[in-house]
Amino acid sequence: MDYSETAQRISRKFSQKNQTVDVLKIEGKLRRLVDEFGVLPSEAERSVTNELLKEFNLPVVTSSGGSGPGGATEQKKIADAIPGDWVTIEARVVSLSTPASAAIAQSGILADESGEIRFVVWAKANAPAMAEGLWYRIESAVVDEYRGIPSLKVHSGTTIKELGTANPLIPVPAQVIDLHTGVGSVRAKVVQEWDVTHERMLQQGLLADETGTIKFVLWKEPGKERLEIGSVYSIFYALVDEYNSRLSLNLSTATLMQEEGDMPTISGGDVAIRGAIVHIAPGSGIIKRCPVEGCNRALSRQNYCPIHEIQPKFVYDLRIKGWLDDGEKTHNILLQRDVVESLTKIPLDAAVQIAENNPLGMDEVFLRMRDALLGRYVICRGREIDNRLLVNSCERLTFESGEHSALLNRAGGAS
Amino acid sequence: MSMNAREVGKKDAPFEREPARRVFAAELRECRYQFKEGEEEKSPTFVLLPTGERSNRIYLVGTLTEKQRQGEQNLFYRGRVVDPTGTFFVMAGSYQPEAMQQIAKIETPAFVAVVGKPNLYQKDPASSPLVSVRIESINVVDKETRDLWVLDTAARTLDRIDAHAKGEGKDIEKAKEQYPTLDPAVFKKMAYEALAQIRI
Numbered sequence: 162m163d164y165s166e167t168a169q170r171i172s173r174k175f176s177q178k179n180q181t182v183d184v185l186k187i188e189g190k191l192r193r194l195v196d197e198f199g200v201l202p203s204e205a206e207r208s209v210t211n212e213l214l215k216e217f218n219l220p221v222v223t224s225s226g227g228s229g230p231g232g233a234t235e236q237k238k239i240a241d242a243i244p245g246d247w248v249t250i251e252a253r254v255v256s257l258s259t260p261a262s263a264a265i266a267q268s269g270i271l272a273d274e275s276g277e278i279r280f281v282v283w284a285k286a287n288a289p290a291m292a293e294g295l296w297y298r299i300e301s302a303v304v305d306e307y308r309g310i311p312s313l314k315v316h317s318g319t320t321i322k323e324l325g326t327a328n329p330l331i332p333v334p335a336q337v338i339d340l341h342t343g344v345g346s347v348r349a350k351v352v353q354e355w356d357v358t359h360e361r362m363l364q365q366g367l368l369a370d371e372t373g374t375i376k377f378v379l380w381k382e383p384g385k386e387r388l389e390i391g392s393v394y395s396i397f398y399a400l401v402d403e404y405n406s407r408l409s410l411n412l413s414t415a416t417l418m419q420e421e422g423d424m425p426t427i428s429g430g431d432v433a434i435r436g437a438i439v440h441i442a443p444g445s446g447i448i449k450r451c452p453v454e455g456c457n458r459a460l461s462r463q464n465y466c467p468i469h470e471i472q473p474k475f476v477y478d479l480r481i482k483g484w485l486d487d488g489e490k491t492h493n494i495l496l497q498r499d500v501v502e503s504l505t506k507i508p509l510d511a512a513v514q515i516a517e518n519n520p521l522g523m524d525e526v527f528l529r530m531r532d533a534l535l536g537r538y539v540i541c542r543g544r545e546i547d548n549r550l551l552v553n554s555c556e557r558l559t560f561e562s563g564e565h566s567a568l569l570n571r572a573g574g575a576s
Numbered sequence: 577m578s579m580n581a582r583e584v585g586k587k588d589a590p591f592e593r594e595p596a597r598r599v600f601a602a603e604l605r606e607c608r609y610q611f612k613e614g615e616e617e618k619s620p621t622f623v624l625l626p627t628g629e630r631s632n633r634i635y636l637v638g639t640l641t642e643k644q645r646q647g648e649q650n651l652f653y654r655g656r657v658v659d660p661t662g663t664f665f666v667m668a669g670s671y672q673p674e675a676m677q678q679i680a681k682i683e684t685p686a687f688v689a690v691v692g693k694p695n696l697y698q699k700d701p702a703s704s705p706l707v708s709v710r711i712e713s714i715n716v717v718d719k720e721t722r723d724l725w726v727l728d729t730a731a732r733t734l735d736r737i738d739a740h741a742k743g744e745g746k747d748i749e750k751a752k753e754q755y756p757t758l759d760p761a762v763f764k765k766m767a768y769e770a771l772a773q774i775r776i
Contacts, residue, residue, distance in 0.1 A: 405591075437635050437728075439596050439691045440713065484593060486635060488732050491593040535715040536637065536689020538724045548592075560723050565774060568730050572768035 164191040174245045180217050220318040234301045240275035244306040253296045256398045256414040270398050277344035282315040296324040310342050338372035345401045350393045357467045369426035374547045377410040393420045433542045436487035438534050445482050446527035447512045449475035493549045505533050596635035598729040601662035602766050607707050609754040610696045623694040626758045627736035628751035637725035640688045653679045660770040668711040675711040689717045730767040
């Protein structure tokens, strides 16, 4: 095993605090801990780091007494704090969220004039509870990284003092394209709503402005309400995460302000795509939707809505999800009921009859629609956002003899 | 949507489904070279078309003239799908249960649309490689769909021949290297003959 990378990392940490350490010596210590004593590499790194912190008389995270502000702690603006720093900051608690674990007493977002940062107060820190909206002086906290995102950790060596200031701090909403992992504020429009994929999820969908689109997620928590599709919101202090190399906005911590009026979004123009339907995805055909006002989610086979649970008085609907392929690119398509009816010539009431009277039930509708559409040439018109084409109209292509003769000329022309 | 600063340094691009290329049987038959992009086990495999484009998936429409059930433990179907230029060899095994069910109930002859993955294989080391298409889906269609496919495939083939002549495209050089004796002009003639077979 190679320890040089870990040793370098430890060395960097100390050089940021103006201390020089012997990398080879660290490497030797790590090797000894892991190879001879079977210590986990992460634990070895921690143990070597703590040993050095003690050596330089710097505060150690795990020590219970709390060594107070160490010599290397600097007062910083949030924007200047980088992972590995021991810092003292003066900041406002702009958001508190429900801690994800019992080991955490408080979590949320701190902000000053320069920027925002996520923070965590360990339960072991025995720190006084901070209140949303107030300013605090936080002495000797540690900036580290969680999933590549900086986060301020309040531990037992940190002291927290409330400041009397009442500077309200109003962040300027950014554009979607400028968001980056961490914390962000943005003004955007809700352009799509997707089925929720987790029972604790309240809503997910897509936000857009003129510069781009971003996925958003809202978790079920007291006081949280669903966003209205088509509305514009100013969103302050949302968590910006990254999954599968795409950014996503978690609105749990955010303050949301619904705004009057409309705003232009990136996909403005309609597109028309000619191609072959090369796949009809599961979940196409006849589906059941949740009847609760404003919900309309697709129900599972057991009539289970992820939010409203069992709904025996479901509403039937038709939809097709699939892939439309023009030979150069494959487009994810979504067809709503009216488009499905006109394309398949199976109206909803006929589909309900099939589903309720056929031994295969709803699968029979899927199979009939698949056999009617798969492998066929169509032209779909609609709006394409984030690689998904929301189809407004779709029709079968027909043979054009003009196109035929033009191609004959082209193929025969130069030979 | 344009690429922007935050995309820089990203390891994985967001998922993009490989497009289904349009290719006549007579061109697919000439394929001798396949390659993998990337090192991972699930990296896609591409068959290089002689006109200079990679294909991980193809979409074809033709007449299913024969189908054959084979194997005992590992049941699979083989079929022949004929277009105006030649024959595609298609197959569906137990890893494609949906495709197997679909082909099982089709009565030959019938116009079919097939989406599938082309693969090169050799019967024995001495023979030249053959191309077969592993079916993802197969579905009975009408004659008009077949005719539309011939138009579409002729247009795409001519586009590839033009790009080949201009040297535009990332796989053209590779194609010239791998198929030094193939003149793309033969595929232009092939496209013409395919178009000429459609009665107006």
